[in-house]
Amino acid sequence: MNTSPTSLAGRPADPVAAVTHADPYPFYAELRAGPPLAWNETLRLWVTSRAEVVESLLLAHGALRVRPAAEPVPRAIVGSAAGEVFGHLVRMNDGTAHQAHRPVLQRALAGLDLGAVRAAALRVAHGVPVQPLSDALFSMPVRAVAHLLGFGDEALPRVDRWMRDFVACLSPLSTAEQLQGASAAAGELMARFEALAAGAAPRDGTLLSAVLAEGEASAPLPRSLLANLVGLLSQTCDATAGLLGNSLIAVMREPSLPQAAQTQGGLQAIVEETARHDPSVHNTRRFVAETVTIADTPLAAGDTVLLVLAAANRDPALNPEPERFSLVRARRRMLGFGHGVHACPGQALACTLAAAGLEAVLHRRPDLAALRERGWHYRPSVAARIPVFH
Numbered sequence: 421m422n423t424s425p426t427s428l429a430g431r432p433a434d435p436v437a438a439v440t441h442a443d444p445y446p447f448y449a450e451l452r453a454g455p456p457l458a459w460n461e462t463l464r465l466w467v468t469s470r471a472e473v474v475e476s477l478l479l480a481h482g483a484l485r486v487r488p489a490a491e492p493v494p495r496a497i498v499g500s501a502a503g504e505v506f507g508h509l510v511r512m513n514d515g516t517a518h519q520a521h522r523p524v525l526q527r528a529l530a531g532l533d534l535g536a537v538r539a540a541a542l543r544v545a546h547g548v549p550v551q552p553l554s555d556a557l558f559s560m561p562v563r564a565v566a567h568l569l570g571f572g573d574e575a576l577p578r579v580d581r582w583m584r585d586f587v588a589c590l591s592p593l594s595t596a597e598q599l600q601g602a603s604a605a606a607g608e609l610m611a612r613f614e615a616l617a618a619g620a621a622p623r624d625g626t627l628l629s630a631v632l633a634e635g636e637a638s639a640p641l642p643r644s645l646l647a648n649l650v651g652l653l654s655q656t657c658d659a660t661a662g663l664l665g666n667s668l669i670a671v672m673r674e675p676s677l678p679q680a681a682q683t684q685g686g687l688q689a690i691v692e693e694t695a696r697h698d699p700s701v702h703n704t705r706r707f708v709a710e711t712v713t714i715a716d717t718p719l720a721a722g723d724t725v726l727l728v729l730a731a732a733n734r735d736p737a738l739n740p741e742p743e744r745f746s747l748v749r750a751r752r753r754m755l756g757f758g759h760g761v762h763a764c765p766g767q768a769l770a771c772t773l774a775a776a777g778l779e780a781v782l783h784r785r786p787d788l789a790a791l792r793e794r795g796w797h798y799r800p801s802v803a804a805r806i807p808v809f810h
Contacts, residue, residue: 439798439803440797440799448731452470456715457725467728474729485709487707508643508644511651544573564777569613569653582608583653609653628649659804671778691775697745699756704727708723732755795809
């Protein structure tokens with residue numbers, strides 16, 4: 421399916437199909453105009469798309485959880501190395517055992533020198549082959565975070581490859597073969613992180629040194645914390661690849677952006693507005709653990725709610741003139757990085773990495789007109805919007 425601007429497909433069948441649709445935003449506007457919470461019989465879940473209701477649900481973290489109570493780890497990976505890693509991730513779980521690591525990771529990420537991160541990410545990105553471009557979208561940010569965690573340059577391609585395999589365990593669309601590869605990759609990543617943490621003191625400025633300092637930890641690190649270091653990489657993989665790719669599409673579509681992209685501040689603004697206007701994560705799910713009423717709608721324990729974050733970002737109540745791509749906004753608001761207890765603490769890092777990657781791609785002077793003419797489609801996904809350029 422070519423999703424260049426001159427070849428748009430018909431109306432999406434449902435909010436999940438909308439994620440990889442050429443232009444899902446008219447459909448999202450229809451959702452916002454409907455009930456604040458609407459039951460979708462095909463998907464067998466509730467759907468919400470208004471910013472106010474999405475925020476309420478993201479904040480209702482007692483009654484709603486990020487995983488079903490009876491299935492904290494996806495059945496397909498229970499008992500595997502991938503399942504072990506998944507079970508420890510603070511972004512994927514609500515258990516009390518996860519609470520100890522969440523503030524450690526938040527403080528470590530908040531203390532990063534983003535100027536130094538940008539410089540390192542740009543250096544790493546310049547070393548990534550830009551062709552095929554769709555692979556470079558993943559490799560640039562993943563290798564940058566691997567470097568930030570303390571891996572040497574020689575290890576970055578291997579970590580990149582393992583992480584690309586590992587994220588398959590996060591998708592319900594993965595095949596049995598992909599899940600087996602994800603488990604093997606998880607084992608390799610855990611072993612490498614264990615060796616990295618047990619080796620010489622990590623260099624100053626790395627995320628690993630920050631995590632050790634914030635957690636007042638010493639070797640050997642608990643496997644639960646090592647798993648969350650793997651998790652930092654996995655969060656970078658799909659989400660930042662999509663943000664980088666969608667930012668490049670914005671540069672091709674918006675006439676004023678190639679000029680803006682010539683400055684560091686312009687690149688950063690392009691990425692941040694893309695994260696609002698055409699984000700890489702279009703939805704997330706919450707699972708009702710106890711009866712709760714949201715927007716005058718009773719939700720029963722066992723219900724599932726699909727929160728359409730990309731639709732909420734374009735809610736006029738959240739952002740004035742939401743359809744307009746604007747580099748300067750008095751108060752840019754977005755929900756794609758979450759809200760409340762499960763808000764992603766790496767928002768600033770993700771935008772910095774994507775801006776560095778965008779700079780590296782544009783530095784090679786690609787023929788943007790030809791790239792736009794050839795078009796693109798989106799990788800199969802139920803939540804992530806990641807372009808594949810033709």
